[in-house]
Amino acid sequence: MNLPKPNRRALSLLAVLIPLLGAFAWLALTSGPLAPVPVTLVSVEERAIAPALFGVGTVEARYTYRIGPTIAGRVSQVEVQVGDRVKAGQRLGEMDPVDLDERLAAQDAALRRAESGVVAARAQVRDAQARRDFASAQVGRYEQLLLARTASEDTAEAKRQEAQIAEAGVALGLANLESAEQDLGRVRAERAALVRQRDTLRLVAPADGLPLGGLVVSRDAEPGSTVVAGQSVVEVVDPASLWVDVRFDQLGAGALRAGLAARIALRSQPLGALEGRVERVEPRADAITEELLAKVVFADLPDPLPRLGELAEVTVALAPRPAAPAVPNATLHRRADALGVWVLDDDGGPRFVPVTIGARDLDGWVEIRSGLTPGATVIWHSQAPLSPGRRVKVVEQLPGVAP
Amino acid sequence: MISLAGRDILHGWGKFVFTGIGLGLLIGVTLSMAGIYRGMVDDAEVLLDNSGADLWAVQKDTLGPYAEPSNLADDLYRSLQTLPGVARAANVTYLTMQVSPLTDDPATGDPNARARRAMVVGVVPGGFGEPGQPESLVAGRHLTRGHYEAVADISTGFRLGEQLRIRRHAYRVVGLTRRAVSSGGDPMVFIPLKDAQEAQFLKDNDAIVAQRRRSAANPAFNRPGQPQVLDAVLAAQTQSNSVNAILVRLTPHAYPDQVAADIRRWKHLSVYTRAEMNEILQAKLIATSARQIFMFLVILSVVSAAIVAFIIYTLTLGKIREIAVLKLIGTRNRTIAGMILQQAIGLGVIGFIVGKTVATLWAPVFPKYVLLLPGDAARGFLIVVIICVLASLVAIRAALRVDPAEAIGG
Numbered sequence: 001m002n003l004p005k006p007n008r009r010a011l012s013l014l015a016v017l018i019p020l021l022g023a024f025a026w027l028a029l030t031s032g033p034l035a036p037v038p039v040t041l042v043s044v045e046e047r048a049i050a051p052a053l054f055g056v057g058t059v060e061a062r063y064t065y066r067i068g069p070t071i072a073g074r075v076s077q078v079e080v081q082v083g084d085r086v087k088a089g090q091r092l093g094e095m096d097p098v099d100l101d102e103r104l105a106a107q108d109a110a111l112r113r114a115e116s117g118v119v120a121a122r123a124q125v126r127d128a129q130a131r132r133d134f135a136s137a138q139v140g141r142y143e144q145l146l147l148a149r150t151a152s153e154d155t156a157e158a159k160r161q162e163a164q165i166a167e168a169g170v171a172l173g174l175a176n177l178e179s180a181e182q183d184l185g186r187v188r189a190e191r192a193a194l195v196r197q198r199d200t201l202r203l204v205a206p207a208d209g210l211p212l213g214g215l216v217v218s219r220d221a222e223p224g225s226t227v228v229a230g231q232s233v234v235e236v237v238d239p240a241s242l243w244v245d246v247r248f249d250q251l252g253a254g255a256l257r258a259g260l261a262a263r264i265a266l267r268s269q270p271l272g273a274l275e276g277r278v279e280r281v282e283p284r285a286d287a288i289t290e291e292l293l294a295k296v297v298f299a300d301l302p303d304p305l306p307r308l309g310e311l312a313e314v315t316v317a318l319a320p321r322p323a324a325p326a327v328p329n330a331t332l333h334r335r336a337d338a339l340g341v342w343v344l345d346d347d348g349g350p351r352f353v354p355v356t357i358g359a360r361d362l363d364g365w366v367e368i369r370s371g372l373t374p375g376a377t378v379i380w381h382s383q384a385p386l387s388p389g390r391r392v393k394v395v396e397q398l399p400g401v402a403p
Numbered sequence: 404m405i406s407l408a409g410r411d412i413l414h415g416w417g418k419f420v421f422t423g424i425g426l427g428l429l430i431g432v433t434l435s436m437a438g439i440y441r442g443m444v445d446d447a448e449v450l451l452d453n454s455g456a457d458l459w460a461v462q463k464d465t466l467g468p469y470a471e472p473s474n475l476a477d478d479l480y481r482s483l484q485t486l487p488g489v490a491r492a493a494n495v496t497y498l499t500m501q502v503s504p505l506t507d508d509p510a511t512g513d514p515n516a517r518a519r520r521a522m523v524v525g526v527v528p529g530g531f532g533e534p535g536q537p538e539s540l541v542a543g544r545h546l547t548r549g550h551y552e553a554v555a556d557i558s559t560g561f562r563l564g565e566q567l568r569i570r571r572h573a574y575r576v577v578g579l580t581r582r583a584v585s586s587g588g589d590p591m592v593f594i595p596l597k598d599a600q601e602a603q604f605l606k607d608n609d610a611i612v613a614q615r616r617r618s619a620a621n622p623a624f625n626r627p628g629q630p631q632v633l634d635a636v637l638a639a640q641t642q643s644n645s646v647n648a649i650l651v652r653l654t655p656h657a658y659p660d661q662v663a664a665d666i667r668r669w670k671h672l673s674v675y676t677r678a679e680m681n682e683i684l685q686a687k688l689i690a691t692s693a694r695q696i697f698m699f700l701v702i703l704s705v706v707s708a709a710i711v712a713f714i715i716y717t718l719t720l721g722k723i724r725e726i727a728v729l730k731l732i733g734t735r736n737r738t739i740a741g742m743i744l745q746q747a748i749g750l751g752v753i754g755f756i757v758g759k760t761v762a763t764l765w766a767p768v769f770p771k772y773v774l775l776l777p778g779d780a781a782r783g784f785l786i787v788v789i790i791c792v793l794a795s796l797v798a799i800r801a802a803l804r805v806d807p808a809e810a811i812g813g
Contacts, residue, residue: 017420024756024759328544329545330539330545381542
């Protein structure tokens with residue numbers, strides 16, 4: 001057979017066909033159902049899980065004072081602006097007194113008149129006393145004249161009657177004085193009542209309970225506008241009482257207690273976490289949103305003050321648990337209602353091991369109560385869902401995941 | 404015995420191989436088209452797989468949550484959880500929207516350059532393997548916080564640790580999944596349920612402010628002398644307690660149809676089993692686009708078959724003089740027929756191998772999922788061989804009818 005010539009052609013043909021077949025076989029084995037699933041491994045670590053709770057809340061003031069009139073009326077002046085700091089008891093504004101001032105002037109006049117009445121009554125008493133004293137002196141004199149027989153019995157009797165009349169005049173004067181004094185008391189009380197009424201028209205900051213003073217957060221009515229009783233004109237909060245009204249998902253929040261340390265990240269400063277403390281856990285939970293409510297106070301009030309209503313993320317660290325085997329939560333899978341992890345079998349295939357889990361933290365570590373021992377290796381991430389008998393290939397990093 | 408076909412192929416192997424490669428590219432396109440069709444169907448199935456549910460409870464008389472909008476109160480799941488046969492019930496929301504990373508694109512500096520259309524799924528965080536949760540991750544961890552964390556599909560191009568903007572909140576990507584897509588092929592982004600509820604029903608800030616003004620201008624809400632009414636109305640306007648569906652997982656020995664009937668009867672919801680949901684997705688949601696692709700696949704297959712037949716026929720006609728010589732020297736018809744048949748099948752095999760290889764190579768480049776099933780490949784191989792055989796029959800008929808005199812004539 002003449003070999004050389006056809007052989008060269010055959011070789012060139014094979015040189016094209018064999019790489020093609022090779023590529024075909026390689027692709028068939030590396031992609032599709034025959035290909036091994038790339039997986040990454042992680043070992044079970046002995047780790048103290050520090051569970052934490054994450055909640056979202058808003059900054060609120062514990063004490064808010066809505067300052068407004070007790071009766072309907074017109075605002076005459078408001079002396080503070082939003083953002084002003086006010087002292088306890090400071091005057092913030094005033095309601096229009098309408099006719100109160102005129103009524104007060106009338107009461108003043110009535111008071112003076114009552115006082116004059118008292119003076120007049122006193123003078124009357126003194127007048128009556130003088131008459132009585134004179135009359136009783138006359139009676140004594142005429143008694144002596146009667147004994148000396150220089151005055152008639154008739155005249156003496158007339159003097160005695162005059163003395164009795166003068167005595168009655170004193171009693172009348174005293175009664176008049178008493179009445180005038182009572183009248184003065186009444187007018188005084190009426191005036192005091194008007195003054196009190198006039199005082200309630202002044203809008204003042206609460207007299208106590210503002211250790212750092214108050215902060216005006218809203219000015220709801222301007223001078224000239226009419227407000228109803230109870231409607232607020234100025235709203236003042238106690239800046240020392242700022243706290244965060246936090247909502248925690250009920251799921252796993254059983255260990256939430258007052259006194260636990262918390263970290264507060266305000267939405268305006270997401271990176272700067274502030275220290276805080278759980279002040280109280282509300283006895284009443286939200287049944288609709290399935291959340292627990294708690295109040296978290298700042299350890300130190302930040303400067304500037306957090307804005308009321310600002311969103312805050314609160315992380316509450318619960319007591320760390322003793323060191324126990326732990327795995328990342330991405331290793332856990334549910335298979336036919338059993339929770340477990342995939343481990344590499346002796347022959348290199350995946351095997352499902354059911355586990356029971358305990359505490360978990362916010363970084364994704366989960367405590368393993370049973371099923372795994374520390375140091376065991378489990379499959380962490382996998383390119384595709386695993387099943388027993390599936391070929392796997394251990395890699396450092398799954399394809400397509402940026403380092 | 405020497406192989407006549409082999410000798411002939413060796414004689415003009417370049418032409419033969421390149422014809423085979425050209426044919427292969429055509430077969431590759433056809434296989435890819437089949438892969439695109441399978442990918443669409445698989446997207447729908449993987450959506451159901453990923454939800455991890457046996458039953459879908461949705462608003463009464465809707466086909467939700469994938470095919471139709473559906474809204475349910477978010478506390479309904481509790482009453483489902485108490486039904487016999489139900490192992491777990493979990494709320495879920497779905498919303499397809501634009502999601503963009505907060506960090507700028509390193510190449511262009513434009514944050515919107517990497518914005519992706521994604522299906523945002525609100526799931527109950529915390530529980531492992533709860534219905535609705537992503538099943539397996541390729542990087543990172545599952546959601547642990549009740550707010551502002553996200554697990555994104557790797558095809559979004561978002562990276563671990565990156566922040567995403569969904570409506571007004573920023574979400575940190577803590578985990579990546581693979582093949583978590585909607586029935587339309589959009590990648591999924593999983594976020595905690597409460598955030599998703601807010602994202603779904605929350606208007607933008609301008610709209611909220613405008614709505615407040617509108618309410619304040621309405622004398623029915625802003626009553627003189629009762630300033631608290633307006634506050635109450637405004638607070639009521641910004642609440643949302645709706646979810647799109649309740650995913651129900653059954654206990655191992657429960658009958659899905661029985662439990663579904665119970666829920667339908669006593670809870671007055673529409674309920675779909677896995678088979679029914681599959682039917683909704685395949686027959687209603689992706690039906691037209693899948694059929695469109697399928698139609699194109701059929702036409703492409705017919706065209707490919709015709710081209711294969713033409714190539715083999717013209718290859719044979721090109722050798723008509725040599726065949727006439729063979730006949731002249733008394734070669735048997737069987738030998739000539741065998742030569743043409745073997746060449747045709749050889750061409751088909753090379754074409755198939757090239758086609759399958761290129762289809763596999765370029766499949767990952769497609770923006771949507773291309774699923775090349777081994778069964779489809781086997782079927783394709785069989786069809787290619789049959790077409791080659793049929794085409795060679797025509798060529799053989801032409802070859803056998805050639806007049807040996809042509810070898811010396813012409």
